[in-house]
Amino acid sequence: MSRMAATRDGYGDALLALAGNPKVVVLEADLGKSTKSLHFRKAHPERTVSCGIGEQNMLLVGAGLASSGYIPFASTFAIFTERAFEQMRNGVARPNLAVHLCGSHGGTHTGTDGSSAQSIEDLAIYRTLPNVVVMHPCDDVSTKALTMQLPELGSPSYMRTARNKTPVLYDGRESEIKIGKGIVVKEGTDVAIIACGVLVHEAMVAAESLESQGVSTTVVDMHTLKPLDTELIDKLAKSCGAIVTAEDHSIIGGLGGAVAEHLITTNPIPMERIGVKDRFGESAGSDEMLEMMELKSQHISDAAKKAIARKV
Amino acid sequence: MNITELEEMARKCRVEICKMVHRAQAGHPGGSLSEIDILCALYGSRLRVQPDNPDWEDRDRFILSKGHASPGMYAVLAEMGFISHADLETYRVKGGVCQGHVDMKWCPGVDFSAGSLGMGLSYGMGCAIAAKLDGSSRNAYVMVGDGEIQEGSIWEAAMAAAHHELGNLKLFLDCNRIQNDDFCETQMRMFDIPAKWNSFGWAVKVIDGHNMSEIVSAIEWMDSITDKPAVVIANTVKGKGVSYMEDNPAFHGAAPSDEQLAIALSELGVNA
Structure with missing residues (x-):
């Protein structure tokens, strides 16, 4: 059994690790305990x-x-970042x-808080901003x-993290x-599953099942939706000839949308999208939500x- | 600059405002004319800036949150030498530094890309916190309109700035009593504006926003407040200086015709 952790903990650890840079400042909107910026706050209240x-x-x-030359990291729940979209x-x-904006508790995986807290559109809306x-990302590492x-990016960013724990994939592989480079976590030749966030683990489980049925499967962790690693996507389109995207996010405008928008201009191979089918969630456990959606x-x-099956 | 010189600067800026909006046949003369005395007083008597080095890190910041009143800002920047008077002819013209709404990516001397109301005070708060972290004595000055304070985000910023005791954050409220569609009184009554700011923990002063001596004194008063944010609530007249624009909601966002421009220039002391 692999180690389990929540991505928000990786965010909190990173802020603390970045504190040596005196230009790093942290902004909170009363949810530092949840987004995990609290560790930075405790160590550096002055910043x-x-x-x-x-x-x-x-x-x-x-x-x-x-x-004014500072590097601000602001966080709140993914859903509450949306009320500041125009800002x-x-x-x-x-x-x-x-x-650098971090929205934690993204997706239906957030669970029992219910549909008001389950942002399923954040990735889509931020992706539209030049x-x-x-x-x-899919794990704390x-x-x-x-x-x-x-801090080296020099442009704004949005990162969604998740509330609940998922298996850790990258211990020792930091x-x-x-940023901007998808990770091939498993290589195969019949189909490529491009996933992000909590669904990377589900994609890995799916690949195991497919392999047992004789289907050679690639799994990619596309942790960066923008800029999209189009070079990798084009390579996968050629080597596998079929693509599935998987995200705990609306099927409209997220990772699936991004991949489709690209492939339609280069190599429109058969593609299926796994995502929330244009509906809201409800209160249920994380796994129950993934099942329901x-x-x-x-x-x-x-x-x-x-x-x-759609391959010609 | 002394009071007479500041008044002359404001007169020249009013002329440029009318010319800019007339040339573009679009834009916002009313709010530019109501704010201009304050802008001239601030730039001409107080603001620590270097027109030949607009990105000087330790400059005071001025954030025009009511970014539609950009002709006023551009006229002042030209008077100060941040941009040339020829640049004013690029107002709302493709490729010009004088974009429709003030934009820091386009125009030297502009500290904030405005255009959406209710944003500048929060941005000024960030600049003020940065100054404190730097151990600098620089200030962040912000100007908002009275209609603008109908935006809820203004009050998020008002509360937060007082909480953080930002004595280096200074706000001008241009109370010209008119917003886009009509008089503020019709659109959304704001009741006792000074009491609101006072209750949010700000130091408050009410002045005549067209009396240059009062404005200069008010800026000195603002700068004497160091333990909390300060707001100068300036009673102004929309369209001030041009008779047919004064107190007229039609000139919030409308350009004068050729004939109207001639009248305006004549009233502003320009010889034909």
């Missing part, structure tokens, strides 16, 4: 700004700090100020590794993780077979 329950203000305080658009992305890098790279490994393997 932590409480914005109260005011996300719109927080984003622009970050913009002001970034314009992110007009005050951060447009002037290209490197504010200059903004969008990430959704990659979350920490990606967050540690943000050096493989680079048809995001589990068996849904992914079924989609893989469907995509393969």
Whole structure:
């Protein structure tokens, strides 16, 4: 059994590890205990700004700090970042100020808090903003590794983390993780599953099942949705000839949308998308939610077979 | 600059505002004319900036949150030498530094890309916190309109700035009593505006926003407040200086015709 951890813990660890850079500041909107910025706050209260329950203000305080040479990391729940979307658009992305926004508790995997807390559109909306890098890592190791790279990025970013624990994939493999580069976690030749976040693990389970049925399967962790690793996608389109995307996010506009938008211009091979089918969630356990939303490994393997069957 | 010089600067800026909006046949003259005395007083008497080095890190910041009133800002930047008077002819023109709404990526001397109301005070708060972290004595000055304070985010910032005791954050409230569609009183009554800011923990002063001596004194008063954010609530007249624009909601966002421009220039002391 692999180690279990929540990606939000990787974010909290990274902030603390970045504290040696005196330009790093942390902004909170009363959810530091949840997003895990609290570790930084405890160690460096002088560089932590409480914005109260005011996300719109927080984003622009970050913009002001970034314009003055600081590197602000702002976090709240993914769903609450959305109420500051226009601040992110007009005050951060447009002037290209490197504010790093983290939305934790993303996706239906958030679970029993219910549909109001389950952001299923965050990746889609932030992906539409010029200059903004969008990430959704799958484990605490990659979350920490990606967050540690943000001070050098020089442009704004949005990262979704998850509330609940998932199996850890990258212990000891930090050096493989680079913003904008998808990771081939398993190689095969019949179909490629491109997943992000909590569904990377489900994709791995699906691949095991497919292999046992004689289907050679590639699994990619596409932790960065923007800029999208199109080179890798084109390579997979050629080597596998069929693609399945998998995300705990609306089927509209997220990873599936991004991959489809690219492939339609280069190599429109059969493709299936696993995602939340244009509906809201409800209160249930994480695994129950993935089952209810048809995001589990068996849904992914079924989609893989469907995509393969569509090959000419 | 002394008071007479500041008043002359404001007169020249008013002329440029009218010309810019007329040339573009679009834009926002009313709010530019109501804010201009304050902008001239601030730039001409107080703001620590270097027009030949607009990105100087330790400069005071000025954030025009009511970014549609950009002609006023551009006129002042030209008077100060951040941009040339020829640049003013690029207002709303493709490729010009004078974008429709003030934009820090386009225009030297602009500290914030505005255009969406309710954003500048939060941004100014970030600049003020950065100054404190740097151990710098620089200030962040912000200007918002009165209609603008109908945006809820203004009050998020107001509460947060007082909580953080940002004595280096200074706000001008341009109370010209008119917003896009009509008088504020019709669109959304704001009741006792000074009491609101006072109750949010700010130091508050109410002035006549067209009396240059009062404005300069108010800026000195603001700078004397160091333990909390300070707001100067300036009672102004929308369209001030041009008779047919004054107190007229139609000139929030409308350009004068050729004939109207001639009247405006004449009223502003320009010889034909």
